[in-house]
Amino acid sequence: MKKLVAGVALALTALTGGAAIAEAYPERPIMMMVSYGAGGATDFQARIVTMTAGNEDALGMPIAIINKPGAGGRVGWNWFATQADADGYTLGAYNVPHFIAQSIKGGVQYSTDSFEPIANWGADPAVFVVAADSEMNSMDDVVKFAKENPGKLTFSGAGLFVGHHIAALQLEKAAGVKMAYIPTKGGGAAAMKAVIAGEVMGGVNNLSDAFRAQEAGNVKILGVFDLERNAFLPDVPTLKEQGYDIDNASVNFRGIMVPKGTPQEVIDKLAASVPEMFKNGRVSKKMDAGGSPMHIMTRDEVIEMWAAREATLKELLAGL
Amino acid sequence: MEFLYYFGDVFTPVSFGLLLLGTIGGLILGATPGLSPTMAVALLIPFTFHLQPVQGLILLGAAYTSTVAGGAVSAILLKIPGAPANIATTLDGHTMAKQGHGAKALQLSFLASAIGGVIGVLLLIFLTPVLAQWALAFGPSHLFWLAILGVTVIGSLDTASVVKGLLSGCIGLWLATIGFDDIMGAQRFIFHPALGGGINIIAALIGLFAIPQVLTMFAKGRRNEGAEVIEVQKHSVLDAMREVLSRPRALSIGTITGSIIGLIPGVGGQIAGLVAYDQTKKFSPEREKFGKGHSEGVIAAEAANNAMVGPSLVPLLTLSIPGSPTAAVLLGGLLIHGIFPGTDLFDNHPDVAWTFINSMLIGQVLMCIFGLYVAGLAARVAQVPQSVMAAVVLGLAVFGSYSVQSSMGDVYVMASLGVMMYFLERFGFSAAPLVLGLILGPIAEANFIQGSMIANATDGLGAYFLGGTLNILLIAAVIASIVYSAWMELRSRRYTSKEEIMG
Numbered sequence: 100m101k102k103l104v105a106g107v108a109l110a111l112t113a114l115t116g117g118a119a120i121a122e123a124y125p126e127r128p129i130m131m132m133v134s135y136g137a138g139g140a141t142d143f144q145a146r147i148v149t150m151t152a153g154n155e156d157a158l159g160m161p162i163a164i165i166n167k168p169g170a171g172g173r174v175g176w177n178w179f180a181t182q183a184d185a186d187g188y189t190l191g192a193y194n195v196p197h198f199i200a201q202s203i204k205g206g207v208q209y210s211t212d213s214f215e216p217i218a219n220w221g222a223d224p225a226v227f228v229v230a231a232d233s234e235m236n237s238m239d240d241v242v243k244f245a246k247e248n249p250g251k252l253t254f255s256g257a258g259l260f261v262g263h264h265i266a267a268l269q270l271e272k273a274a275g276v277k278m279a280y281i282p283t284k285g286g287g288a289a290a291m292k293a294v295i296a297g298e299v300m301g302g303v304n305n306l307s308d309a310f311r312a313q314e315a316g317n318v319k320i321l322g323v324f325d326l327e328r329n330a331f332l333p334d335v336p337t338l339k340e341q342g343y344d345i346d347n348a349s350v351n352f353r354g355i356m357v358p359k360g361t362p363q364e365v366i367d368k369l370a371a372s373v374p375e376m377f378k379n380g381r382v383s384k385k386m387d388a389g390g391s392p393m394h395i396m397t398r399d400e401v402i403e404m405w406a407a408r409e410a411t412l413k414e415l416l417a418g419l
Numbered sequence: 420m421e422f423l424y425y426f427g428d429v430f431t432p433v434s435f436g437l438l439l440l441g442t443i444g445g446l447i448l449g450a451t452p453g454l455s456p457t458m459a460v461a462l463l464i465p466f467t468f469h470l471q472p473v474q475g476l477i478l479l480g481a482a483y484t485s486t487v488a489g490g491a492v493s494a495i496l497l498k499i500p501g502a503p504a505n506i507a508t509t510l511d512g513h514t515m516a517k518q519g520h521g522a523k524a525l526q527l528s529f530l531a532s533a534i535g536g537v538i539g540v541l542l543l544i545f546l547t548p549v550l551a552q553w554a555l556a557f558g559p560s561h562l563f564w565l566a567i568l569g570v571t572v573i574g575s576l577d578t579a580s581v582v583k584g585l586l587s588g589c590i591g592l593w594l595a596t597i598g599f600d601d602i603m604g605a606q607r608f609i610f611h612p613a614l615g616g617g618i619n620i621i622a623a624l625i626g627l628f629a630i631p632q633v634l635t636m637f638a639k640g641r642r643n644e645g646a647e648v649i650e651v652q653k654h655s656v657l658d659a660m661r662e663v664l665s666r667p668r669a670l671s672i673g674t675i676t677g678s679i680i681g682l683i684p685g686v687g688g689q690i691a692g693l694v695a696y697d698q699t700k701k702f703s704p705e706r707e708k709f710g711k712g713h714s715e716g717v718i719a720a721e722a723a724n725n726a727m728v729g730p731s732l733v734p735l736l737t738l739s740i741p742g743s744p745t746a747a748v749l750l751g752g753l754l755i756h757g758i759f760p761g762t763d764l765f766d767n768h769p770d771v772a773w774t775f776i777n778s779m780l781i782g783q784v785l786m787c788i789f790g791l792y793v794a795g796l797a798a799r800v801a802q803v804p805q806s807v808m809a810a811v812v813l814g815l816a817v818f819g820s821y822s823v824q825s826s827m828g829d830v831y832v833m834a835s836l837g838v839m840m841y842f843l844e845r846f847g848f849s850a851a852p853l854v855l856g857l858i859l860g861p862i863a864e865a866n867f868i869q870g871s872m873i874a875n876a877t878d879g880l881g882a883y884f885l886g887g888t889l890n891i892l893l894i895a896a897v898i899a900s901i902v903y904s905a906w907m908e909l910r911s912r913r914y915t916s917k918e919e920i921m922g
Contacts, residue, residue, distance in 0.1 A: 111423055137461035137742065143751040146465065163824050169616020170599030177615055178826075206599075206606055253876050279876030284601040284865040288747065292684060292740045296555040299873065315739050315761030385468075388757030 124365050125160040132189040134175020136168040144373050147194045147385045157376040171258050180209035185358040187365035195352040200260040216401035218373040219354035222394035224325035225266040226309045228318040229301045231278050238322045238341045245276040252278045255290040255302040263303040266324040266349035273343040306392045307390040326350045348411045370398035422544050423533030425773035434477050434594035441481025442785045450490020453819020455502040456486040457744040464752050472756035476775040479752050482781040488786050495524045496800045499629045503689040504724035518712050519652050521798030526659035528721040529790030534721030535674045539729035542678050551737040554682050559870035560605035560884045564893035566863035571900040572697045573852040581908045587848045591856020594618050602868050613828025622820040622829035627850040629816045630837020636809035651798050656791050669715040670698045673722030681727025684742035686735050689858050695723030736760050861922040
């Protein structure tokens, strides 16, 4: 009965109100769900990129961040896929490859089909780090050690089926070695602590966090898991340059999406205005100051990126 | 001594105004159930966008300091611990409030907080390099043994019977397994969508402590209407000071335990108060008074949880690693102004670093003054008729658990755990060991899994978990704690049986 009523209501709005909704949208403040805790990198960046939403040249209405953390983002995205209102007033932040990898692994109520991307704001590549006093100075040293001691090279990362894990799998595959990936609880910060304290021999971590740790003199960054070198680290070569066939599948893309079923007019309006909102000078200044790389992509580019990522990940995770 | 040089910056009109604002606001936020220090600081971050880096950090530092202490207000008056740090405060504090000594309990807690807090910040100022090494010394195997050490405390915590204490600890450990497991992502006991993220600790705290109390009040509310009016006794601040200073044992155990344990990334803040409370109880000659409104209990718990504030920032400020959720939020507050914690902070922005640390020092004192000022007034809460009080606490409990992550799921969790605890309490079980199990379970589990993964790749399980000085020391502490509890239990048993024979 409930479903029937909802269906009728939906049909009615679709018939009558579609165009009117888009013209008036947004009439009230918008909520954006972040599936990680307050203070984390995703939350931090989401707050910065949405801070100009209330300006007249952006959406004209402020965006409020609501955190629904838990289980590596699964709690928030489950909620977003099943319970969030598809009326354009509930946005969500996505992290690729996290949610795609989780949906391939199973046990969650979402997949790429559950969401409609709006725009991408940032791309944080994974990097390989070792402690500052480590004897390894390049990825070749790392791979050489792993070849001589199969399965004995321990390296940390923030959990399973997140960007760091994907990077680790790609490295093992490209170099043809077996290593011991140690997922930590408590995100990138805990994984970084394990490297600095010498609990593990190396680690995969976020470029922005690794950049800070290198500035503080605690780690060395040996390689970037991306297609090109990063502006923050012009001297660090990519894995590809060092002879390993690794693409950007592990890069942590962050952006905004809405639940499936949101009126097309609303999606179009958001897709047009949100990338412009990201381009605001104040936003890029704050993002730069925090060491967070920006990467603005439109809705069409994100749709393409999601599809490409899903294909790569399906292949990479097939053996697990 | 560099910090003295920057003391002037704290007292410029704008900075001091923000310090006052942060302190008073922090006390109010901290006293609101469900608003943990982490959330309070996160709520304030957007305001710092418009401030200078130094001013922004003063606001955040003051708020962090005073929310931790403010949590004691709801713990003592309403038996709702605002955060895990305040659990131990409820044990004796709320009992004191029920006996009409609410003003005294609040005064003691603010004084002990300030003393512990100031010492904690001084440690941060003088011993940062040493402390940073100590924070890094704890690897997965050590954290695992530390969690096990915490588990051994469960039996003796706030309960007459060791067996019942251990049983409720086990319930807590089981509850902790609910949800997606954090490392492998496996689903465990998720029979309702609200449980996907596991049991939220704040929602659980509110439910386990506040709801049984509400039900008890409702149960007897109508029968003897107005019969129980508690005389709220006035208590002079000077007396409170004398009382605190006459308990050097509780004060020093609280401060030392708080600052040492508070330093350990990921574990410290949550259990410092409980461990300090338990240690003080074990070393006190008036052991049997604990849990019945004994001042040592309040002093130890509050000295510990504020002593933790300074040291908990050491890993963040020196190594750029946030050691606690609140530190992670503060990291965001620093980054937004382009300041990277670590050597960069002290070398290139010493004004920011030291003004921030100084503001926490002054904040501790201000917090104490304001706290003492309102203590007498706030204690009158105990005079509110029980039927009204029950409704108010119930409202706050629902509000508090909802506001953690704006989710009705947490309200259901809070309510069902609360009802369960009501019945458990009638059979002599107690909430504190259960909560300790809930907190320690994930720490022990995650570190064991992580440690065993490292061990399997390197030198094997035995060598990894049993070798090394720190491991052996911790294991010795675990054994000592078990033997002590067993011996106390046997001794008290013999004692009661003898009495029974005599009687």
